[in-house]
Amino acid sequence: MATFQPLFWALFTMVVGVFGCVAYFWVSNMLLDRAFPARGAQAGRNILRANAIRPWLFLFPAIAILGVYLIYPVINSAWLSLHGSRGQEFVGLDNWRWMVGDDKFLESMVNNLLWLFVVPALATLFGLIAAAVTDRIRWGNLAKSLIFMPMAISFIGASVIWKFVYDYRGEGQEQIGILNAIVVGLGGEPQAWITIPFWNSFFLMLILVWIQTGFAMVILSAALRGIPEETIEAAVLDGATPLQVFWKIKVPQIWGTIAVVWTTITILVLKVFDIVLAMTNGQWGSQVLANLMFDWMFRGADFGRASAVAMVIMLLVTPIMIWNIRNARAEG
Amino acid sequence: MATLQLDKLKKCYGEVEVIENLELSIEEGSFTVFVGPSGCGKSTLLRMIAGLEEITAGELRIDGARVNDATPVERGVSMVFQNYALYPHMSVEKNIAFGLKMLGLPKDDIKRRVRAAAETLQIEPLLKRRPSQLSGGQRQRVAIGRAIVREPKLFLFDEPLSNLDAELRVTMRVELAKLHRQIGATMIYVTHDQTEALTLADKIVVLRDGKIEQAGTPMELYLDPANAFVAGFIGSPQMNFIPVTATGIDGGIRLKGSEMGNLDVVPVGQGWSKDMTLNLGVRPEHLQVGSDFPVKFDIAVDVVENLGGTRYVYGGTAGGHQVIAETRADAIPRPGDHLTVGFDPERARFFDQQGVRLRNALPS
Numbered sequence: 001m002a003t004f005q006p007l008f009w010a011l012f013t014m015v016v017g018v019f020g021c022v023a024y025f026w027v028s029n030m031l032l033d034r035a036f037p038a039r040g041a042q043a044g045r046n047i048l049r050a051n052a053i054r055p056w057l058f059l060f061p062a063i064a065i066l067g068v069y070l071i072y073p074v075i076n077s078a079w080l081s082l083h084g085s086r087g088q089e090f091v092g093l094d095n096w097r098w099m100v101g102d103d104k105f106l107e108s109m110v111n112n113l114l115w116l117f118v119v120p121a122l123a124t125l126f127g128l129i130a131a132a133v134t135d136r137i138r139w140g141n142l143a144k145s146l147i148f149m150p151m152a153i154s155f156i157g158a159s160v161i162w163k164f165v166y167d168y169r170g171e172g173q174e175q176i177g178i179l180n181a182i183v184v185g186l187g188g189e190p191q192a193w194i195t196i197p198f199w200n201s202f203f204l205m206l207i208l209v210w211i212q213t214g215f216a217m218v219i220l221s222a223a224l225r226g227i228p229e230e231t232i233e234a235a236v237l238d239g240a241t242p243l244q245v246f247w248k249i250k251v252p253q254i255w256g257t258i259a260v261v262w263t264t265i266t267i268l269v270l271k272v273f274d275i276v277l278a279m280t281n282g283q284w285g286s287q288v289l290a291n292l293m294f295d296w297m298f299r300g301a302d303f304g305r306a307s308a309v310a311m312v313i314m315l316l317v318t319p320i321m322i323w324n325i326r327n328a329r330a331e332g
Numbered sequence: 333m334a335t336l337q338l339d340k341l342k343k344c345y346g347e348v349e350v351i352e353n354l355e356l357s358i359e360e361g362s363f364t365v366f367v368g369p370s371g372c373g374k375s376t377l378l379r380m381i382a383g384l385e386e387i388t389a390g391e392l393r394i395d396g397a398r399v400n401d402a403t404p405v406e407r408g409v410s411m412v413f414q415n416y417a418l419y420p421h422m423s424v425e426k427n428i429a430f431g432l433k434m435l436g437l438p439k440d441d442i443k444r445r446v447r448a449a450a451e452t453l454q455i456e457p458l459l460k461r462r463p464s465q466l467s468g469g470q471r472q473r474v475a476i477g478r479a480i481v482r483e484p485k486l487f488l489f490d491e492p493l494s495n496l497d498a499e500l501r502v503t504m505r506v507e508l509a510k511l512h513r514q515i516g517a518t519m520i521y522v523t524h525d526q527t528e529a530l531t532l533a534d535k536i537v538v539l540r541d542g543k544i545e546q547a548g549t550p551m552e553l554y555l556d557p558a559n560a561f562v563a564g565f566i567g568s569p570q571m572n573f574i575p576v577t578a579t580g581i582d583g584g585i586r587l588k589g590s591e592m593g594n595l596d597v598v599p600v601g602q603g604w605s606k607d608m609t610l611n612l613g614v615r616p617e618h619l620q621v622g623s624d625f626p627v628k629f630d631i632a633v634d635v636v637e638n639l640g641g642t643r644y645v646y647g648g649t650a651g652g653h654q655v656i657a658e659t660r661a662d663a664i665p666r667p668g669d670h671l672t673v674g675f676d677p678e679r680a681r682f683f684d685q686q687g688v689r690l691r692n693a694l695p696s
Binding site: 236240248 | 382383384403404405409410411413414415416417418419420421422430431434435478482
């Protein structure tokens with residue numbers, strides 16, 4: 001019975017949640033109609049007033065939840081970043097001053113910048129190539145499913161898989177990591193890949209590229225299919241080779257979609273955390289901002305410093321986010 | 333300029349034959365129009381000539397050389413599409429220059445030829461614009477510019493005017509005719525609009541179900557249709573078909589319809605027999621309101637279409653057939669009126685029940 005209890009509560013919550021939402025919209029709508037009945041001497045005025053209020057009534061739950069879980073934390077983080085480790089005494093810009101001078105923070109900024117360029121570029125490029133190639137071959141749909149599959153794996157799950165790929169066993173032992181197995185098989189020396197400073201960041205980036213290529217492929221494949229067939233035929237008649245058709249006719253026509261895919265992955269990259277935590281935990285020069293924040297929050301137990309790092313991440317993400325939303329809207 | 337031979341050309345999609353053993357030759361510098369109802373295979377045929385569709389069987393020759401497996405550029409063709417197919421991300425200038433760039437011509441050459449093409453089509457002020465900033469007619473000019481700038485041997489047009497409004501269509505039609513005279517290249521044009529076919533073509537090819545029903549000059553098709561389908565397809569409004577029965581007489585055949593007097597004809601060639609039922613075809617412009625004709629009958633007017641200079645009268649005969657007659661008189665008939673209409677026997681064409689033309693002479 002005890003094992004079923006969580007299941008029961010989960011179901012109960014779901015039912016209450018769904019019916020609660022329906023009940024909220026239904027009841028609030030009914031009350032509004034009661035308050036401003038669409039009949040009698042004031043019918044016209046009442047309808048206008050009810051219609052002015054109704055959108056806010058329906059938007060209220062969303063606004064309230066966004067306020068509590070999004071806007072309040074932002075304000076609170078900003079406030080905490082000006083306070084000491086326990087969030088009590090006001091310290092002004094001390095946390096920010098510490099941050100600018102901190103080696104680990106600078107290392108994180110550099111690494112994040114690397115992630116920012118490498119992962120979106122490679123994921124979008126591979127996704128674009130995969131989309132173009134899989135549309136042309138008979139077993140393309142199977143290939144697409146395989147490429148998309150990593151999207152279904154959590155970052156932690158993916159990291160565990162890739163830990164095996166990069167696994168290193170000491171000299172003389174059997175190498176169970178496929179990368180080292182290949183290197184040894186080719187007569188090379190096995191390496192502890194994720195401990196090699198600078199390069200280890202790229203090995204971690206590869207994991208995210210592996211995951212995100214499927215996402216880029218799916219979106220870009222849809223965009224490629226939306227290109228008018230006649231423009232491609234016209235280019236063929238103009239003497240363009242398949243490669244020229246792709247780069248000069250197809251890609252420029254889906255530029256907007258490429259930008260949206262790129263920025264979407266960029267935002268994800270700025271928040272990258274799980275992979276670094278699981279693979280290196282920021283050691284050997286592979287620290288990133290999100291993991292640095294987590295370190296200070298839960299290991300360093302310093303609310304102030306963690307909040308300051310969090311604010312930096314937010315400030316970096318926001319402009320890209322706005323640009324992304326604008327672009328996505330222009331697409332539609 | 334090029335000549336073109338289609339030798340037993342065939343196209344299949346799986347089991348379905350869309351073009352069947354097509355034989356056709358197109359002369360140098362001619363303007364040939366493929367016309368037919370939708371689904372007749374005319375666009376497929378054009379795309380086979382362009383090199384966009386594979387040829388299942390048969391041979392396609394340009395200037396005598398087999399080009400079945402040649403690329404469009406090797407064939408020396410260019411094509412104007414129904415939806416213009418301009419590259420939306422390039423300026424008009426780059427759109428026109430794209431083909432030349434692919435050929436690897438020097439920059440100065442490209443610039444000069446683009447200017448020349450733009451001048452021919454009077455689109456110089458538009459060169460810096462994007463296709464999205466152009467009207468339909470302007471886009472079509474650019475599409476034509478893109479085709480002529482490469483100076484191909486053969487121009488292909490796939491319903492290029494069907495997306496334009498009626499007025500613009502007429503203007504562009506005249507300009508296409510001028511363009512053809514100006515550059516003198518061989519052109520093949522696909523349309524479902526018989527007016528375009530009649531006005532533009534040196535030679536019309538009427539297609540149905542992947543087969544050629546008739547090929548010839550516009551006047552041949554108009555005056556001497558090979559069958560009822562061509563007779564009905566060419567000319568607007570459509571030719572009237574009135575069933576008549578034949579009886580043998582001395583030296584010929586006497587035709588009698590349920591509504592009209594006798595018409596004696598002398599059979600020429602195959603197909604005629606005494607005691608057969610056939611269709612008499614007469615074009616609305618030859619079925620005139622008035623009683624001074626050797627063959628005449630009465631109609632009850634249903635609708636009158638007044639076109640200003642001329643009027644088409646839609647009416648029912650006593651035998652219950654719908655016909656369209658023309659009158660140029662200023663007095664406009666009214667629905668319900670009874671009129672006498674008639675025609676000159678020389679204008680009548682005869683078709684058997686399968687639509688095959690029965691040729692005839694008139695008794696002297």
